[in-house]
């Protein structure tokens with residue numbers, strides 16, 4: 001077992017990681033835990049039985065590699081808030097179309113406070129620090145009660161965090177006429193225009209939650225971010241200044257997770273496809289010829305929209321991998337999917353019904369474009385694979401992430417969607433993105449002779465190299481991680497001298 005010691009002190013620094021229980025949060029926090037443990041810190045990663053079962057292979061591989069990481073299963077109190085048993089991850093709510101339990105889910109999460117305190121109190125020596133997702137604002141009470149430092153983690157880039165912060169701080173939304181009026185985000189390096197529909201605040205209408213989260217953010221002792229300096233140095237510095245806190249940019253986490261202790265094919269869940277088969281399908285394709293299409297883990301496309309995307313892909317003529325989420329499956333969709341496979345042919349269309357090994361697919365050289373909802377993890381995975389994106393944000397931070405991709409980094413084309421997914425659902429309208437738009441965007445990146453696509457690919461590859469440099473020994477994220485561990489080791493030492501604990 002690797003232990004991190006300072007001045008001959010054999011005690012490792014111990015980080016207690018508390019991820020929010022949604023895949024876009026659990027996955028990066030698990031990577032962060034593995035990374036910290038591989039760098040010599042002890043890690044307790046708080047999870048629940050359903051979530052732990054999903055990442056059993058990760059848990060086993062980390063144990064086999066002797067990493068000092070424990071996966072601590074706390075019972076998730078579904079019954080106490082009136083939620084059905086097993087609703088331990090937000091994707092269970094969305095897959096089963098039970099989104100009415102959204103607020104109950106947050107209430108259940110907050111009830112983890114006492115069991116978490118109990119776990120921490122049992123540890124000897126006391127843990128060094130809590131790293132908690134910002135969606136768990138209640139963790140500030142744990143830190144205060146147990147006199148522990150707390151860092152926040154929110155799986156977003158600093159461009160988006162700073163944008164949200166500045167829109168709130170300068171009360172910009174008070175001055176806009178309606179949801180569609182464009183305004184400039186204040187205090188950014190670059191002129192970026194958005195609308196209230198695209199950036200209504202991190203928690204939209206949930207003002208109470210937003211206020212609690214802001215409080216937790218202001219009270220934190222620092223911020224951990226899954227990003228890297230060469231990509232957005234000005235925004236990392238800007239966010240640190242705005243918050244008056246240290247921002248530890250230590251990503252992309254995924255690049256630091258080697259096969260020795262992490263299974264890229266089983267992040268967050270077991271893939272429903274045979275991974276070697278999927279890879280040999282990709283191997284049979286030319287380099288930079290395949291489109292990968294996946295929209296994260298939370299929103300479900302309507303059948304008509306899925307079909308429209310399928311038609312656009314078919315018309316573009318490039319091979320594609322299309323992920324159909326469990327929550328999108330129905331008889332109608334199954335029949336259409338089978339027809340599409342037959343029409344296009346299995347050598348050109350790979351349809352994945354359920355969980356895809358996304359990180360593995362994206363890093364295959366055959367993949368040349370990613371149609372994405374611009375969730376931060378998907379965006380960063382595309383960047384680390386050097387793959388340009390076709391963006392279609394659905395809600396939350398995704399419109400701002402899209403601005404980073406398309407306008408700041410210039411490694412993506414937008415499908416031009418300006419309203420969140422929930423609105424389009426309410427309005428019961430037909431497909432938001434027509435097949436022609438999908439076809440045109442794919443062609444612009446993958447057809448021969450498209451200068452725009454080539455330039456984007458070059459920039460995406462440069463960023464991929466910079467991401468690798470950041471995570472390699474001596475790189476910015478590598479060093480930031482060393483400093484982070486060292487700071488808390490020193491902190492422990494001081495605490496021991498003063499309190500003897």
Ligand SMILES: O=c1ccn([C@@H]2O[C@H](COP(=O)(O)OP(=O)(O)O[C@H]3O[C@H](CO)[C@@H](O)[C@H](O)[C@H]3O)[C@@H](O)[C@H]2O)c(=O)[nH]1
Nearest residue numbers: 024027155296297298355356358359375376377378396397
């Ligand atoms: O079949 C699948 C589907 C997803 N993933 C992985 O699941 C994660 C999905 O994360 P993300 O792309 O961020 O999407 P969401 O799950 O939608 O993430 C939520 O959380 C993110 C982090 O805060 C936000 O950026 C998003 O807007 C929010 O929707 C990624 O690591 C994917 O590689 C798979 O491996 N296989």
